[in-house]
Amino acid sequence: MNSVRVSVSQDGAGDFKTIGDAISSIPPNNTRRVIIAIKPGVYREKIFIPRTLPFLTFLGDWSEPPTITGNDTASVSGNDGKPLRTYQSATVAVDANYFVAINMKFENTAPHVIGTRQEQAVAVRISGTKAAFYNCSFYGDQDTLYDHKGLHYFSNCFIQGSVDFIFGSGRSFYENCHLNSIAKKVASLTAQKRSNSSLASGFSFKDSTITGSGLIYLGRAWGDYSRVVFSYTYMDKIVLPQGWNDWGDQRRDSRVYYGEYKCSGPGANLTGRVTWARVLTDEEARPFIGAYYVEGDTWLISP
Known part of the structure; x- marks a missing residue:
């Protein structure tokens, strides 16, 4: 399947000056991969990729990744006068399948104000399936990355x-x-929303690093059957000894699946962990420690 390549440059040296214009040029229901090569710069755009535009790649410069930035929050009014809510606050929202981003920086600069409601401010919402992100950065405060639904890979x-x-x-x-946490007090790194035991959803982190400020739980149970696994991950001292939070509902303790496997660092000390966290055996960890966890062998392509 041959790909099509277009370029975006703010100085007019590309095919388009804005990312939005490049996306608008793509015919709906395209079956070929379209690579949008984005030159360095700060793009103040709100990007939406509809389900009708699969096989789209954002390709930035490795040495100077372009930034797509916004500052919408859940409480900001949309065009219809109603609050955007978390879902529509995203700077970049992807509903299409087979989306790829390489060497990109995604940002929502709205600050989280402690004690206020509806200050969710999403940098990226990914709702399509079989999406991959390579060498990308996501900057935000509250609710940075909305890993909404589908199979996703982050490298x-x-x-x-x-x-x-x-x-x-x-x-x-x-x-x-x-x-990297920028929490001022106590917060959670993940809020995974698996809502029943038959759902195949969950977040698996491997060979990763947790650093930053404040004190954080590795996860809180947004869904009753929330599932998160950390393997071979370095955890700095900001990780609370308890590790995990049932969000005030003890019924979740027997339902969630919170696992750790061969992690390191001061935050990986298991002696203070909640009793319902799991220290995984080799056999229990195996399903979570490769790209096969997201069926990657069937759809991942080399970047």
Whole structure:
């Protein structure tokens, strides 16, 4: 399947000056991969990729990744005068399948104000399936990365936030990623929303690093059957000894699946962990420690 390549440059040296214009040029229901090569710069655009535009790649410059930035929050009014809510606050929202981003920086600059409601401010919402992100960074505060639904793969990515900064119902594999907290007090790194035991969703992190400020839980149970696994991951001292949070509902303790496998660092000390966290055996960890967790052998392509 041959690909089509177009370029975006703010100085007019490309095919388009804005990313939005490049996306608008693609005919709906395209069956060939369209690579949008984006030159360095700060693009103040709100990007939406509809389900009718699969096989889209954002390709940035490795040495100087372009930034797509916005500052919408859940409480900001949309064109219809109603609040955007979390779902529509995203700077970049992807509903299409087979989306790929390489060497990109995604940002939502709205600050999280402690004590206020509806300050969710998403940098990226990914709702299509079979999406992959390579060498990308995600900057936000509350609810940075909305890993909404579908099979997703993240490789060598940097993800920064404070409250629930990776959240959603996706089935996702994070490999060699750096998770950086900017929490001021106590917050959760993940809020995974698996809502029943038959759903295949969950977040798996492998060979990753957790650093930053504040004190964080590795996850809180947004869904009753929330599932998150950390393997071979370095955890700095910001990780609370308890490790995990049932969000005030003890009925979840027997339902969630929170696992750790061969992690390291001061935050990986298991002596203070909640009793319902799992220290995985080799056999229990095996399903979670490769891209096969997201069926990657059937759809991942080399970047």
